[in-house]
Amino acid sequence: xxxxxxxxxxxxxxxxxxxxxxxxxxxxxxxxxxxxxxxxxxxxxxxxxxxxxxxxxxxxxxxxxxxxxxxxxxxxxxxxxxxxxxxxxxxxxxxxxxxxxxxxxxxxxxxxxxxxxxxxxxx
Numbered sequence: 001x002x003x004x005x006x007x008x009x010x011x012x013x014x015x016x017x018x019x020x021x022x023x024x025x026x027x028x029x030x031x032x033x034x035x036x037x038x039x040x041x042x043x044x045x046x047x048x049x050x051x052x053x054x055x056x057x058x059x060x061x062x063x064x065x066x067x068x069x070x071x072x073x074x075x076x077x078x079x080x081x082x083x084x085x086x087x088x089x090x091x092x093x094x095x096x097x098x099x100x101x102x103x104x105x106x107x108x109x110x111x112x113x114x115x116x117x118x119x120x121x122x123x
Contacts, residue, residue, distance in 0.1 A: 020063050029055045 016023060028035065035052035037043060042050040 019059060020067065024059045024063050025056070028052065028059065 032052050035055050036050070039055050040050055040052045040056045042048045
């Protein structure tokens with residue numbers, strides 16, 4: 001039971017992130033009478049037959065602006081992460097070169113290791 005609830009909750013969460021316009025429209029349709037009577041800009045002009053569509057357009061525009069702002073923020077964060085990683089890499093290598101003053105000389109492999117690790121013989 002808990003697994004099913006968790007699964008449905010995750011599905012709704014993913015869909016809400018991707019289909020924000022659908023939820024704005026569904027909320028409008030569910031509350032259209034209230035919106036037309038109380039929130040509509042043209043509620044005092046019934047001959048326009050707005051029925052709250054002006055409010056719907058405002059909400060869609062707000063959702064669109066919010067999505068664009070999130071996209072710009074994500075791009076900004078990605079650029080900052082990339083730039084910071086590049087700066088860290090340069091500083092790390094510069095610091096590494098300053099601290100190592102002598103070159104590293106690898107020891108010669110011993111005879112016992114070359115006897116153990118050798119390619120198989122085909123024959």
